[in-house]
Amino acid sequence: MTTATTDRSGATATTRKPATMAQALTRAMRDAMAQDPTVHVLGEDVGVLGGVFRITDGLTKEFGEDRCTDTPLAEAGILGTAVGMAMYGLRPVVEMQFDAFAYPAFEQLLSHVAKMRNRTRGKMPLPITIRVPYGGGIGGVEHHSDSSEAYYMATPGLHVVTPATVADAYGLLRAAIASDDPVVFLEPKRLYWSKADWSPEEPQAVAPIGRAEVRRRGTSATLITYGPSVPVCLEAAEAAREEGWDVEVVDLRSLVPFDDETVCASVRRTGRAVVVHEASAFGGPGGEIAARITERCFHYLQAPVLRVAGFDIPYPPPMLERRHLPGVDRVLDAVARLQWESEWTERPEAFEGGTR
Amino acid sequence: MTVLEQPGSHRPSPPPAWRPRTDPAPLLPDAEPYRLLGTGAELDPELLGALYRQVVKGRRYNRQATALTRQGRLAVYPSSTGQEACEVAAAMVLRERDWLFPSYRDTLAAVARGMDPAEALGLLRGDWHTGYDPYEHRVAPLSTPLATHLPHAVGLAHAARLKGDDVVALAMVGDGGTSEGDFHEALNFAAVWKTPTVFLVQNNGFAISVPLAKQTAAPSLAHKAVGYGVPGRLVDGNDAAAVHRVLSEAVDRARAGGGPTLVEAVTYRIDAHTNADDATRYRGDDEVAAWLEHDPVTLLERELADRGLLDDAMRDGARDEAEEMAARLRDRMNEDPVLDPMGLFDHVYAEKTAQLREQAAQLRAELEAENGDHGDHGDHDGQAKGDGR
Numbered sequence: 243m244t245t246a247t248t249d250r251s252g253a254t255a256t257t258r259k260p261a262t263m264a265q266a267l268t269r270a271m272r273d274a275m276a277q278d279p280t281v282h283v284l285g286e287d288v289g290v291l292g293g294v295f296r297i298t299d300g301l302t303k304e305f306g307e308d309r310c311t312d313t314p315l316a317e318a319g320i321l322g323t324a325v326g327m328a329m330y331g332l333r334p335v336v337e338m339q340f341d342a343f344a345y346p347a348f349e350q351l352l353s354h355v356a357k358m359r360n361r362t363r364g365k366m367p368l369p370i371t372i373r374v375p376y377g378g379g380i381g382g383v384e385h386h387s388d389s390s391e392a393y394y395m396a397t398p399g400l401h402v403v404t405p406a407t408v409a410d411a412y413g414l415l416r417a418a419i420a421s422d423d424p425v426v427f428l429e430p431k432r433l434y435w436s437k438a439d440w441s442p443e444e445p446q447a448v449a450p451i452g453r454a455e456v457r458r459r460g461t462s463a464t465l466i467t468y469g470p471s472v473p474v475c476l477e478a479a480e481a482a483r484e485e486g487w488d489v490e491v492v493d494l495r496s497l498v499p500f501d502d503e504t505v506c507a508s509v510r511r512t513g514r515a516v517v518v519h520e521a522s523a524f525g526g527p528g529g530e531i532a533a534r535i536t537e538r539c540f541h542y543l544q545a546p547v548l549r550v551a552g553f554d555i556p557y558p559p560p561m562l563e564r565r566h567l568p569g570v571d572r573v574l575d576a577v578a579r580l581q582w583e584s585e586w587t588e589r590p591e592a593f594e595g596g597t598r
Numbered sequence: 599m600t601v602l603e604q605p606g607s608h609r610p611s612p613p614p615a616w617r618p619r620t621d622p623a624p625l626l627p628d629a630e631p632y633r634l635l636g637t638g639a640e641l642d643p644e645l646l647g648a649l650y651r652q653v654v655k656g657r658r659y660n661r662q663a664t665a666l667t668r669q670g671r672l673a674v675y676p677s678s679t680g681q682e683a684c685e686v687a688a689a690m691v692l693r694e695r696d697w698l699f700p701s702y703r704d705t706l707a708a709v710a711r712g713m714d715p716a717e718a719l720g721l722l723r724g725d726w727h728t729g730y731d732p733y734e735h736r737v738a739p740l741s742t743p744l745a746t747h748l749p750h751a752v753g754l755a756h757a758a759r760l761k762g763d764d765v766v767a768l769a770m771v772g773d774g775g776t777s778e779g780d781f782h783e784a785l786n787f788a789a790v791w792k793t794p795t796v797f798l799v800q801n802n803g804f805a806i807s808v809p810l811a812k813q814t815a816a817p818s819l820a821h822k823a824v825g826y827g828v829p830g831r832l833v834d835g836n837d838a839a840a841v842h843r844v845l846s847e848a849v850d851r852a853r854a855g856g857g858p859t860l861v862e863a864v865t866y867r868i869d870a871h872t873n874a875d876d877a878t879r880y881r882g883d884d885e886v887a888a889w890l891e892h893d894p895v896t897l898l899e900r901e902l903a904d905r906g907l908l909d910d911a912m913r914d915g916a917r918d919e920a921e922e923m924a925a926r927l928r929d930r931m932n933e934d935p936v937l938d939p940m941g942l943f944d945h946v947y948a949e950k951t952a953q954l955r956e957q958a959a960q961l962r963a964e965l966e967a968e969n970g971d972h973g974d975h976g977d978h979d980g981q982a983k984g985d986g987r
Contacts, residue, residue: 282760308760313787314783314786314787314790316783316786316787318746318749318779318780318783319749319752319780319783319784319786319787321749322746322748322749322750322752322753322780322783322784323749323750323752323753323756323784323787324753325749325750325753326749326750326751326752326753326754326755326756326757326767327753327754327756327757328753329732329738329750329753329754329757330753330754330757330758330761330765331757331761332757332760334753346779349743349746349780350746350749350780353743353746354743354746354747354750357727358739359945359946359947359948360727360945360946361727361728361739362727362728362731362732362739362945363726363728363729363944363945364944364945365731365732365733366732366733366739367948398946399946399947401947421948422948423947423948452951498951499947499951499952499953500951500952500953502952502953503952
């Protein structure tokens with residue numbers, strides 16, 4: 243397979259025509275459908291239009307309306323019928339179109355999808371993949387840019403994964419569709435058009451769910467991140483080099499199950515950690531991750547675990563989203579704060595309000 | 599053409615999409631609930647006898663389950679006393695390969711479908727949720743959230759048809775459930791996709807304490823079907839023969855590719871919402887008494903007697919069968935269920951996550967500390983995979 247380069251670094255490799263994350267996702271569904279006749283794609287606009295982001299482009303043409311189906315506009319209905327389809331032995335892949343459009347389906351997701359295996363003591367597993375384009379940075383108006391991963395993470399029974407590279411988009415989606423458990427597949431929509439040296443014509447690897455990937459090796463601090471924030475952190479790591487900081491970047495890829503092993507191994511090596519994500523800080527994934535690191539790596543830590551996250555506000559208007567989304571400068575600022583160990587002990591006020 | 603234009607006639611006629619695309623008349627339910635018992639209609643004596651035995655058994659089941667709540671053997675029981683005709687007819691019209699999607703009040707339908715009565719009560723007993731294998735009798739887990747199981751019935755019927763199986767899914771919901779969004783979405787999906795799904799609304803008058811008049815302004819719940827392009831049928835829910843007839847027709851139609859039907863069975867919940875509810879706060883004794891006059895068991899007995907079909911042998915036979923079932927249920931429910939706490943971590947995922955393995959180890963240590971010896975909790979570290987389908 244092609245090397246697991248990041249989108250940014252991948253753009254420099256030019257042996258083949260670069261592929262986009264969107265293409266890799268389409269290819270993943272196409273391959274899964276070709277290989278397994280029980281895989282069915284359904285959602286609003288996924289058929290003739292190929293999805294509003296064209297991720298399901300060509301699937302209806304190739305596999306027919308029964309395999310890639312335009313549904314009525316009703317998210318609870320889409321996911322609810324997918325539950326019934328899965329009960330009868332199909333593997334539905336549903337599209338929720340936009341992050342905040344998934345909320346009407348939350349009751350189906352929380353009360354049935356996440357619990358059916360458990361309720362029936364393993365008799366009725368639901369192999370459903372729920373594709374949710376999520377996150378900001380594309381200038382979308384209200385309700386088109388939410389980062390809802392904390393809600394999914396807080397629901398036992400769901401797997402939650404999110405790719406950051408073209409290769410992972412393919413590999414993780416194949417793994418999600420093949421999984422016998424429901425998987426919330428979060429697609430960072432601002433990376434849809436990111437490119438990498440990845441050939442859709444060649445055989446591709448499946449990426450295991452539940453394993454994080456170290457995207458950049460470093461020794462002085464670890465950035466723990468996922469999805470749309472991975473390229474931000476890689477850029478910040480490069481910039482930090484000028485300050486004499488050798489920063490490691492861990493791409494979680496899977497929020498549930500969580501890869502404590504890779505994260506803790508990294509933090510124990512570097513002794514410093516910053517969690518970076520777009521979702522709001524309060525009650526967000528960063529709090530959970532910081533707690534896990536503190537519980538497991540306390541004696542290795544040279545500084546408190548910091549979070550760089552979105553503000554605790556409803557997603558802002560697109561004209562201001564640049565001010566909300568954690569960017570390279572904010573990540574670098576946090577990295578800089580990690581080195582003030584003496585100030586942390588002597589002047590705790592230096593950290594007041596300074597978690598981002 | 600020399601006809602003078604009338605004022606306003608220059609306005610072009612509306613595009614075709616403005617006109618109704620389906621004639622709603624054939625979809626409309628009858629003005630009065632459909633009845634068979636006491637009308638002199640032609641009825642199969644064998645079917646009448648079978649309905650009678652099932653309804654008598656159903657009544658006994660409701661009584662026994664209610665008694666078990668008083669003895670602390672059941673955590674809660676939402677009784678279907680008064681609604682037995684709907685419950686047993688729903689089960690009787692289905693073939694073995696069909697699916698039943700019950701709500702939390704429909705344990706009797708699951709039992710009438712052949713499920714062990716004690717197994718059907720697992721959830722309500724406080725045992726493992728669901729407690730039965732849904733694939734054994736093709737009964738979906740009892741749904742506690744309202745109407746959320748209706749889209750499941752649509753999806754399953756859709757999948758079966760895609761696979762070329764002539765399977766029908768019958769989903770049961772109460773009058774309150776028709777106010778939920780999932781009711782709407784399920785009806786709409788089923789209608790658009792023409793899935794072989796039958797929706798049975800048991801209108802028992804109350805959603806806990808809220809009467810139908812405060813639930814909906816629709817002419818009837820069966821009328822709701824028309825808006826989706828689905829035929830609505832209104833039936834006397836205490837008339838077992840009528841419910842059986844109407845549901846049979848709906849099931850046949852679904853199996854033949856005719857799409858979904860919405861059946862409203864007008865009935866009454868004789869008992870309170872559950873054993874924990876006080877129905878006297880929201881309804882009068884007169885109302886209950888009037889409905890007792892229209893009891894499903896009485897209606898069948900009267901019909902059988904009028905036809906000269908009800909003799910002591912039939913009456914005793916039905917009663918003995920019911921008593922035997924109740925005794926078996928009592929015996930089973932008097933056994934203390936043994937739940938292995940280590941089972942808590944099974945079946946959350948196909949494979950335990952590292953986090954669940956850690957938590958399982960914690961609980962195991964707690965159990966060992968409590969018991970000295972933890973005993974045999976079985977192998978909970980392996981894969982917990984159900985065959986599924």
